[in-house]
Amino acid sequence: MEMLYRIKFSKLEDVMYISHLQLIKTLRRIVRRSKLPAVFSGGFNPQIKLSVGPPLAVGIISRGEYFDLELAEKLETEVIINRLNNVSPSGVRFIQAVKIDKSTKSLSSILNTAVYTINFNFNENLNLKKQKKMLDEFMKEDKIIVVRKRRNKADREVDLKPRIFSAEIVEKDLWKFAVVTGSRGNVRPEELNKALMKKYSSVNKITPLDVIREGVFVNKNNKFYSPYSDSIVRS
Amino acid sequence: MQYKEKINKNLHRISNPERYIGNEWNSVRKEWSPDKLKIALAFPDVYELAMSHLGLKILYHLINSEEEFIAERVYAPWTDMEKLMRDIDIPLFTLESYHEIKDFDLIGFTLQYEMSYTNILNMLDLSGISIYSCERKEEAPLVIAGGANVFNPEPIADFIDLFFVGEAEDLIIPFLKKYQQLKDSFLNKKEILVELNKLSGIYVPSLYDVKYEDRKVLSYSSSKTDKEKVKKQLVKNLDQAFYPVNFIVPYKDTVHDRIVLEISRGCTRSCRFCEAGMTYRPVRERSIERLVDLAERAVDSTGFEEISLTSLSTVDYIEIKKLVKEMNRRFSDRKISISLSSLRVDKFSVELAEEVQKVRKTGLTFAPEAGTQRLRDVINKNVDEQELYSAARAAFESGWSKIKLYFMIGLPIETMEDIEGIVRMARKVLEIGRQIRRNTKKKMRQIEISVSVSTFIPKPFTPFQWVKMDEVEEIIEKQNYLRDNLRGRGLNFSWNDPELSRLEGVIARGDRRLAPVIADAWKKGSRFEGWNELFNPRLWGEAFRENDINPKDYLCMREDEEVFPWEILDIGVSRDFLFKEYQKSFSGERTADCRFESCTGCAVCDSFSAGLELMSGDGNAL
Structure with missing residues (x-):
């Protein structure tokens, strides 16, 4: 009987520079080294059965990514986490595993929200109050239009407004956004930056190093759940 | 940090x-x-x-x-x-x-x-x-x-x-x-x-x-x-020599993204163009026991999903069949595939490839090197045309649909007939594939033959270290002929930049007077010449002119008696042997492989008081 485990991990340090495809390959090799009883796909090119959530832009670290892993036997979730961490480069840390039903919806079909914190660097000293006012005004706009460059296609205007679920200020200069991600669109942190720069001359351009993906979530009636929380895996 | x-x-x-x-x-x-x-x-x-x-x-x-x-x-x-x-x-x-x-x-x-x-x-x-x-x-x-x-x-x-x-x-x-x-x-x-x-x-x-x-x-x-x-230095006992198992696992796809197991070193087939075949003699093999142990430890340490058995001529490993069987037996359950770095042009190789491809199926590559028997005899490449066809037939019948063929142009005493031979062989292989595809009940992809043609460069310490390299115009003419005649569905032709090959030829047989040329080319911005998009022949042309060096001096035919710059080194293979091989090439006289027939007198064994180290069935050196 095959078991399905939903595993949370972080992508830190230099590992932020590896692409989604390379991350999948890295995870597969970690699973091989861990000697966990992985299950393989069939066909000419058998692969460890493992599926990863929505991709993360290269250059950004994340504290909460997920993948589903099939195993041929039942194991204690702590054992799984320990065995993975023992054979993993320091930039990939496994945080928690939850055994889920095999019929649970896939990560890519349910994860629709990414939460980013962005460390802004303003070209004037703005106190917390002023920053709060700026964010409020920004979020009150009817439309937040940015131009999106597309590979081999004409540029397109995108309205970010309906794609930002919430925004708040964590502390001075540190802003947090929950935005859409996954199959129904994607808002990139640099697009938030671009829109803010258009509105406020005090906002400077950020680099990927100013951004942290705090995690990816399931948005249910504007409440954010982890993909293995009870209300998600039971429904 | x-x-x-x-x-x-x-x-x-x-x-x-x-x-x-x-x-x-x-x-x-x-x-x-x-x-x-x-x-x-x-x-x-x-x-x-x-x-x-x-x-x-x-x-x-x-x-x-x-x-x-x-x-x-x-x-x-x-x-x-x-x-x-x-x-x-x-x-x-x-x-x-x-x-x-x-x-x-x-x-x-x-x-x-x-x-x-x-x-x-x-x-x-x-x-x-x-x-x-x-x-x-x-x-x-x-x-x-x-x-x-x-x-x-x-x-x-x-x-x-x-x-x-x-x-x-x-x-x-x-x-x-x-x-x-x-x-x-x-x-x-x-x-x-x-x-x-x-x-x-x-x-x-x-x-x-x-x-x-x-x-x-x-x-x-x-x-x-x-x-x-x-x-030169050589390892006398390869089986006991250091070999790593804890290979670094890269984050980025590399050219060989897998465990590399060197099963033997050296090759004595005596292809007359091949530098490695002369400079890495004699042949030394690792034992199956040692290879299996290395593979097990490397798999544990890395998590790689493929093991490549490599050497200059993998299929020549004496117990190759036994080695492949043993590797498959151990690793196929773990979905770890075995691959061979090179194949000989024969049916045995195809059978072997079939054995190793039980887990994953990739393309097959054969290297006949030249288009006619006459020229293959000149370069001492022991490949028979019929053997290529029967190998190809066996490959198609076992389900392969893509075959890559390697050839060279610009070989000594080459004529247009030899170039036509490349086209003939490639088309014949394509035809064999199509026929099998038409008559099979199995599902088979379109047959694709990739013909990769490089330009021959005379290299130091080979029997061809004396020969003249083709002029740019000659190379272009041959490449044009091949391009025109290797068109159409199912055929792919690839070639090297002739200017780049010539430059490689200059440096390959160059001397110390090239140092300022290389330095000037670099100062002018030359980098990564091997990457076509960055190769700039104009910069090199200027560097040669400004240093008053004529590149043709390095590409011409060399005199029988002349001292070569690289002869400050001694590779153990005698100059006499290389010269005899050079002369035998004129008449297309063949030289056998000392692993299977008698000593060819290259002198390397005496020179190092070493010998062939081949592994017999029970894992002991013969």
Whole structure:
């Protein structure tokens, strides 16, 4: 009987520079080294059965990514986490595993929200109050239009407004956004930056190093759940 | 971690940042302390190629296995990274500790390809080290070089303090210990080099004066050493030699993204164009027991999903069938596939390929090298046309639909008939494939034949070291013919830039007078010539003209008796043997393989009091 485990991990340090495809390959090799009883796909090119959530832009670290892993036997979730961490480069840390039903919806079909914190660097000293006012005004706009460059296609205007679920200020200069991600669109942190720069001359351009993906979530009636929380895996 | 922060802050602006982060699984990070001898292992090309190179893997793990040494990796930055480094003053750094190269005691380059020599200069310059040995400061790291291309060190002799000639496993550790000892005894660099030159396999070019007369070498002399020739080094017992298992697992796809198991070294097929076939003699094999043990440990340590059995001619491994069976038996349950680095053109190879492809199926490659029997006899390539067809038939029947064929043009005594032969063979293979596809009940993809045609370059220490290289116009004419006649569905033709091949030919048989040309080409901006998009023949043309050097002097036919620049080295194979092989080529007289027939008299075994080391069925050397 095959078991399905939903595993949370972080992508830190230099590992932020590896692409989604390379991350999948890295995870597969970690699973091989861990000697966990992985299950393989069939066909000419058998692969460890493992599926990863929505991709993360290269250059950004994340504290909460997920993948589903099939195993041929039942194991204690702590054992799984320990065995993975023992054979993993320091930039990939496994945080928690939850055994889920095999019929649970896939990560890519349910994860629709990414939460980013962005460390802004303003070209004037703005106190917390002023920053709060700026964010409020920004979020009150009817439309937040940015131009999106597309590979081999004409540029397109995108309205970010309906794609930002919430925004708040964590502390001075540190802003947090929950935005859409996954199959129904994607808002990139640099697009938030671009829109803010258009509105406020005090906002400077950020680099990927100013951004942290705090995690990816399931948005249910504007409440954010982890993909293995009870209300998600039971429904 | 010297430059780590500065580099990291900017890496998001660079293409392929994974090339520069290091920190991969199994990379060795040792604590830096002043008492340790530090060596930077350098590959003068990008990460993906560097990380596929077996020699550096061996050296990296071998040197790091010694407590008192630290070996770290450094590769050539791509052009955008170079620009960034120069703009914000980041010197060349290693992937383990991010120390700059100046902090190391030695930097060792591996020489794999003539067209990466400008990258060596660029890497030295990015390290803040003078490119010419004679201008280097006393405290600069010792610049050493070795590897497959060391067998003509002369074109870069002015840039390198010391060459390591031959296979390094047995000698690198004693060499480093000796160097440490000499350094501790407060000798200056010149004195140290004189001492090191006394070791076997070590060549310090600055100790030798070369006189030239016109095109040719007149003499080599030295007042500082009585060593007349530098003898290459070889590992006498390959089975017991060091071999790594804890290979680094890269984050980025590399050319050979898998476990590489070297099953044997050397090849005695005596193809007359092949340098490695002469310089890595005699043939030595590893035992099946040893290979299986290495494979098991490497699989545990890395998590790779493929094991490649490599050597110059994998299928010639005496017990290859038994080895492949054993590997499959052990690893197929774990979905680890076995691959062979090269196939012979015969049915046996196809059967073997079928055996190894039980887990994964990739393409098949055959190398007939020339288009007619006459020319294959000239180059001593033991391939029969009918054998190719029956091998291809067997491959198609077992379900392969893609076959790649390797040929060369510009071989000695070549005529247009030989070029037509390439077309005929490729079309015939295509036809065989189509016929089988039409008549089979199995599902089969469209048949695709890729014909890869490289231009022959006469190489040092081969029977063809005397021959003239084709003119650009001749190469173009032959390539045009092939392009016109290898059109159509199911056929793919690929070729090399003729100017690039000619340049490679100049440096391959070059001498010390090329140093300023290489230096000037680099100063003009030449980098990564092996990458077509970056090769600029105009820069090289200028560099030749300004230094008053005619490249044709290096590409012409050589006189029977003339002394070659590379003959400061002794590879153990006698010049007489090479010359006899050269003469036999005129009449297409064949030479057999000493593994299967009698000794051919190449003299390498006597020269090293070594011999063939072949593994019989019970795993003992024959």
